[in-house]
Amino acid sequence: VAGALADALVRGGRWDGSKKSKEEATREAVEDLLGKASDIQKACASIKRFANTKCGGDLLDGCIDAPFLQKFAQTPQADVRALVCEQVKRIVSRERDSGRIVELLRPVTPLLLDDEVRISDLVATCFYVAGAQIGQDQAALRSLISLIRPSLSNPGDRGSKSLRPLEVLTFLASLSPLSFECFVEDEVFQRFLAPLVDEGDPLMTVSVLDLVEGMLGPNQEKLMRAVPGGFFTNSQGDRESPPGPMHPSVVSGKILPLLEERLACMVANTSAMTVVRCRAIRLVTSLQSLWCDSAEAASNSDVKASPMAGEVVSALLGILDPHEETEDPDMIASTLDAMVGYTLGSGQGLWVLMRQDSGRMLLMRLVQYALDQTLLPHSEHVKDRAMTTLAGIAQTVMNLAEETRPGFDDKLKETVFEAISRSVNTVTLSECFRHAVTRPDKELKVSTYACLAEITRSTWGTVEICAHREFVERIADAQTESGAQLANWRHKCVCNLHATASRIVDEAEAGSNNINSAALRELAKVVSPLLSTLQRSVSSGPFGSRAAQTAVATADMS
Numbered sequence: 127v128a129g130a131l132a133d134a135l136v137r138g139g140r141w142d143g144s145k146k147s148k149e150e151a152t153r154e155a156v157e158d159l160l161g162k163a164s165d166i167q168k169a170c171a172s173i174k175r176f177a178n179t180k181c182g183g184d185l186l187d188g189c190i191d192a193p194f195l196q197k198f199a200q201t202p203q204a205d206v207r208a209l210v211c212e213q214v215k216r217i218v219s220r221e222r223d224s225g226r227i228v229e230l231l232r233p234v235t236p237l238l239l240d241d242e243v244r245i246s247d248l249v250a251t252c253f254y255v256a257g258a259q260i261g262q263d264q265a266a267l268r269s270l271i272s273l274i275r276p277s278l279s280n281p282g283d284r285g286s287k288s289l290r291p292l293e294v295l296t297f298l299a300s301l302s303p304l305s306f307e308c309f310v311e312d313e314v315f316q317r318f319l320a321p322l323v324d325e326g327d328p329l330m331t332v333s334v335l336d337l338v339e340g341m342l343g344p345n346q347e348k349l350m351r352a353v354p355g356g357f358f359t360n361s362q363g364d365r366e367s368p369p370g371p372m373h374p375s376v377v378s379g380k381i382l383p384l385l386e387e388r389l390a391c392m393v394a395n396t397s398a399m400t401v402v403r404c405r406a407i408r409l410v411t412s413l414q415s416l417w418c419d420s421a422e423a424a425s426n427s428d429v430k431a432s433p434m435a436g437e438v439v440s441a442l443l444g445i446l447d448p449h450e451e452t453e454d455p456d457m458i459a460s461t462l463d464a465m466v467g468y469t470l471g472s473g474q475g476l477w478v479l480m481r482q483d484s485g486r487m488l489l490m491r492l493v494q495y496a497l498d499q500t501l502l503p504h505s506e507h508v509k510d511r512a513m514t515t516l517a518g519i520a521q522t523v524m525n526l527a528e529e530t531r532p533g534f535d536d537k538l539k540e541t542v543f544e545a546i547s548r549s550v551n552t553v554t555l556s557e558c559f560r561h562a563v564t565r566p567d568k569e570l571k572v573s574t575y576a577c578l579a580e581i582t583r584s585t586w587g588t589v590e591i592c593a594h595r596e597f598v599e600r601i602a603d604a605q606t607e608s609g610a611q612l613a614n615w616r617h618k619c620v621c622n623l624h625a626t627a628s629r630i631v632d633e634a635e636a637g638s639n640n641i642n643s644a645a646l647r648e649l650a651k652v653v654s655p656l657l658s659t660l661q662r663s664v665s666s667g668p669f670g671s672r673a674a675q676t677a678v679a680t681a682d683m684s
Contacts, residue, residue, distance in 0.1 A: 148185055148188075149185060149188035149189040150189070152185040152186065152188075152189045153189035153190075153194065156173060156186070156189070157194075157197075159172070159173065160173075160198060160201075160206055160209075166203050166205055166206065167205050170205045170206060170208070170209040173186075173209060174209065174212065177213060177216065183216070186213060186217075187217055187220070190213055190214075190217060190230075191229075191230075192229050192230070192232065192233055195210055195214065195230065195233035195234060196233040198210050199211075199233045199234050199236070199237060200236075204242050204245065207237060207240065207242070207245050208242070208244060208245050208248060210234060211234055211237060211245060211248035211249055211252060212248060214230050214231065214234055214252050215248060215251055215252045215255055217230060218230060218231070218252055218255050218256050218259060219255050219259070221259065222259070224259075224260050224263045224265075224266035225266070227256050227259060227260060227266065228256075228266055228269045228270060228273070231252060231253065231256055231270070231273060232273060234249050234252065235249065235273045235274065235276075235277065236276070236277065237249045238250065238274070238277050238290045238291045238294065239277055239287055239288065239290065239291070240287075241287070246287065246290045249290075250290055250293065250294050253270065253274075253294045253297070253298065254294075254297055256270060257270065257297060257298050257301050257305070258301075262302065262304055264304060264308060267298070267301075267304065267305050267308045268308045270298060271295065271298055271305075271308055271309055274291045274294060274295055275317065277291040278291060278292075278317035278318065278320065288330075289330070289333055289334075289337075292318060292333075292334060292337055293337065295309065295318055295341075296337045296338075296340055296341045299341045300340070300341055306341075315384070316384060318334075318338075319334070319338075319384055319385070319388055328398075328399045328401065328402050331392075331402050332401055332402055332405055335402075335405040335406060335409055336405065338385070338409060339405075339408070339409050385409075385410075386410065389406045389409055389410040390410065390441065392406035393406050393407055393410060393441040393442070393445075394440070394441040394444075396444075400454060400456050400457055400460075403445075403457060403460075404456065404457060404460035407442070407445075407457075407460050407461050408460065408463065442461055442488060443487060443488060443491065445457050445458060445461045446458060446461055446462075446488070446491035446492070446495070447491065455505040455507060455508050458495065458505075458508050459505075459507050459508050459511045462492060462495065462508070462511040462512050462514075462515050463511055463515070486537070486541060489519070489538075489541050490541055490544065490545050492512055492515055492516060492519075493512075493516060493541055493542050493545035493546075494545045494548065494549075495508060495509070495512040496509065496512035496513045496515070496516045496577065497542070497545065497546060497549075497555070497558040497559075497562075498545065498546070498548075498549045498558075499549075499551070499553075499558070499561050499562075500549060500551060506565070506567040506569070506570050509562065509565075509567075509570050509573075510567070510569045510570045510573045511573075513562065513570065513573035513574050513576070513577045514573045514576065514577075516577050517573065517576040517577035517579075517580050519538070520538065520577065520580035520581055520583075520584075521580045523535055523538050524580060524583045524584065535584055535586075538584075539584070539586045539587075542555065542581075543555075546558065554590070554593075554594060555581075555587075555590045555591065556590065556591050556593070556594035556597040557594075557597075559574060559577075559578050559591070559597070560597050560600070562574040563575065563578075568609070568611075568612070571612055571615075572611060572612065572615055575612065575615035575616060575618070575619055576615060578591075578601075578619045579615065579618045579619045579622050580622075582619060582622040582623045582626055583622050583625075583626060584626070585626065585629075585630060585649065587626075588622075588623055588626040588627055588630065588653060589630070589649050589652050589653060591623065592623070592627060592652050592653045592656050593652055595655075595656065598623070598656050598659065598660070599659065601616060601619055601620055601623070601663075602620055602659050602660060602662070602663035603663075603670075604616070604617075604663070604666060604667075604668065604669055604670025605670060610668075613668040613669055614668045616668065617663075617664075617667065617668035620660055620663045620664055621664050623660055624657070624660035624661060624663075624664050626653075627653035627654075627656065627657055627660060628657065630646070630649050630650050630653050631650045631653065631654050631657065633646055633650075634646045634647045634649070634650035635650075
């Protein structure tokens with residue numbers, strides 16, 4: 127055992143089995159050592175070594191209790207506070223009694239806000255270990271969460287260190303659906319969101335948004351079972367619910383209204399920092415996809431949708447409207463990214479985007495940023511994100527079941543052509559794509575080819591592209607792209623064009639009844655002259671020839 131503590135136990139004569147238990151003697155020795163040692167750092171090191179022995183660890187486990195911790199957890203000596211937290215962590219990791227775990231953590235919980243980072247880290251680790259030990263004990267989980275509640279008062283007064291209790295809460299809430307429900311049902315959740323009300327510290331606000339997003343991620347499945355209602359409104363401002371019944375709320379009655387109110391205000395606040403609004407946009411659209419997805423498995427149509435829906439939509443439309451807000455490429459790109467998560471992560475999100483007035487207006491703005499070269503012409507990043515988002519939406523539409531696809535496909539077609547018609551420069555769909563693939567930015571070219579590959583899976587997209595022979599011949603020419611990635615994407619576009627064009631011609635020859643036969647023959651007249659060109663390009667592969675393939679490989683290596 128450690129020398130100093132051994133001296134206190136043996137030469138001090140405190141270990142007398144007839145008068146005191148070994149635990150009592152150990153406690154008195156430790157208290158004397160911490161209270162009277164001239165070198166407190168050396169004394170703490172001795173106790174740590176003693177605790178690391180089997181005998182010493184067992185003795186300390188028996189003598190360290192709430193009164194002992196209360197006495198030394200608030201001492202001004204940082205080494206003593208660190209020692210106390212280390213011993214709590216060690217005991218909690220071996221303890222099976224949930225009640226004792228909570229009682230051991232109670233005296234050290236205020237140290238989550240300790241000025242010494244190592245100490246607050248130790249306390250946080252104690253909670254992490256405790257969460258794993260407690261498991262599914264609902265009462266103990268509630269007690270752990272309640273312990274942290276006082277640490278959330280006036281978070282702005284404590285600066286960055288107030289993030290520590292928020293981080294611990296995030297961990298506890300993410301342990302399981304049960305712990306998440308305990309967290310939401312407690313009023314501590316409202317205090318958790320307090321920094322989102324006071325936006326005086328943007329970095330603190332962004333940190334809390336990140337924590338909220340991280341906390342909701344593991345619990346998405348539970349939220350999807352619990353969230354009622356729809357999201358978007360029509361042009362008259364009336365709520366439109368997606369088709370199907372809605373599920374009664376379990377936890378959403380507390381979590382979503384609070385979150386949405388905060389986030390909607392942040393998104394609409396044009397004076398807030400871009401980074402704050404971008405994070406808020408991403409989170410609020412993620413939440414809305416949960417509202418929509420839950421409608422698919424719903425059973426109670428009496429639950430109402432979020433009252434903040436109209437405000438959120440207005441804010442998103444404002445961001446994507448250069449006439450209403452100062453053009454901010456970062457804000458626009460963030461909004462476009464958020465639309466990807468909302469639309470592609472939600473079956474009902476696609477319904478909303480295609481079938482409701484406000485949703486279609488968002489889709490219209492997206493298409494304009496992707497294809498209208500007069501909007502932010504020098505922002506390659508915005509164009510890239512818009513193309514990627516549009517490609518994802520088109521892919522989702524084309525992957526729908528045969529019986530449901532036509533309605534969505536028609537809406538996408540109408541929106542694309544209407545957006546192009548609103549351009550200052552009257553252009554065609556082929557010209558929009560041609561302009562984008564000839565720009566120097568590689569990421570934009572890749573996303574443009576990805577979007578074109580999905581658009582050409584549709585009949586209308588292929589016919590529109592084939593109506594401009596020069597652009598088709600450019601796509602079919604393997605020499606137009608020298609890099610392997612771009613060459614493969616170009617070839618995928620050619621393959622999709624050829625497959626769809628062949629289908630149109632085959633249906634026209636077979637007298638298909640899918641659409642008016644005369645109209646089908648007219649479409650076939652547009653695409654049939656290019657079938658041979660497309661066939662040769664498909665057969666020659668992404669690189670056109672062996673020599674071209676060798677040249678591409680050499681270029682990639684360099």
